[in-house]
Amino acid sequence: MRDLLLSFITNNNLFKEDFEVVQWKDGDNNIQKEKRYYVSSSAEFKYFISNSKIIVYAIKNADIYTATQTKLDEALSALFGLELSYKKDTPSYCEYHFDRVSPERKVVKNNERIINKTVEYDLGYGVSYRPDKVPHVLISGGTGSGKSVFIEFLIIEFLKRKADIFICDPKNSDLSQLEFYLGSDKVASSLNQIAKVSRLVVEEMESRYQAMKENFEYGSNYITHGYSECWLIFDEMGAFQGNATDKKSKEVVNEVMGYIRQIILKGRAAGVFVLVASQQMNANTLNTDLRDNLGLRIALGANSGEGYRMVFGSATPDNIPVIEEKGAGLLFMQGSGQDKAQYYEAPFIDRDQFDFIEELTKYID
Ligand SMILES: Nc1ncnc2c1ncn2[C@@H]1O[C@H](COP(=O)(O)OP(=O)(O)OP(=O)(O)O)[C@@H](O)[C@H]1O
Ligand SMILES: [Mg+2]
Incomplete structure (x- = not known):
């Protein structure tokens, strides 16, 4: 050299x-x-x-x-x-x-049940993600851009790590069907259920902090205390906020946003994380302070310049690459050494080789 x-x-x-x-x-x-x-x-x-x-x-x-x-x-x-x-x-x-090696897209297939003991998530395309270092995930993108597919991939990855997952699906689409597999205290689609589920996650966070305080160890986190990850998955924040039509529902939406805020600001050491998907991001979806606390941000599909700025802020690249593939977009991860979002292709899911429900059932007892 x-x-x-x-x-x-x-x-x-x-x-x-x-x-x-x-x-x-x-x-x-x-x-x-x-x-x-x-x-x-x-x-x-x-x-x-x-x-x-x-x-x-x-x-x-x-x-x-x-x-x-x-x-x-x-x-x-x-x-x-x-x-x-x-x-x-x-x-x-x-x-x-x-x-030196051009990054390769990950291809997701059905697999034997595996228990993954690593904190690191291989998201393909040369990206490896550690929630304990860069907590919380935001996925944005227009309809059909691949947000739900990416969430399915992540759900399986969470389960491989024995994570506790909670799902809010205000659009009442496919993910709400998981109630049948995970139970009604973990999967919600109505406003009140969503409030209940997110409150549960905050309570879990508080109880972890309480236990960690009682067994205080300097510099410790959820991993050293033997906790696995806990994820609050929110598929379609925009649709959820759209529910705030009258005084009562506004109160519930605000209550839930308050829980999400707490998790974003305090969740990391307790291993409690949020994964938020939203078709459109604007200052009301998540204000920029909160957005900047989401360590991994992905914008799928082609977005407007304004759309990218809402997701990446100052990390929006000057030249936006052409995005044509399904499930492709831009990715920004804090602490990755790159100060602008980069081109990224989410794991490719071939329905002939990957059946989400079949995969999911391998991980629930
Ligand atoms: N990573 C991927 N691999 C393979 N196919 C994909 C991928 N992402 C998206 N697709 C294809 O695009 C379709 C739409 O994706 P998806 O349902 O995830 O969109 P979405 O962003 O959740 O849309 P909406 O906002 O309407 O919910 C999928 O059914 C699939 O056929
Ligand atoms: Mg979707």
């Missing part, structure tokens, strides 16, 4: 040579002179390389190379034979990222 970058500097004239004249006397006492060339200045690079990534940092030293350091997209891309996947310009350096 070092040699490659050195030849890059030479081939692209990113250095200057100078010479000095050296004099000496030879054996016959005659003065000899010789020009000796040396590199007087050059562009400076640092790099990071792993199996999956190459990152080049083009350092800006306020010299004649500084202006060029931000314009190396094509030249570096040609050097590595890889597409530039991400670029970040800062006052002191410009960062170029190249993916």
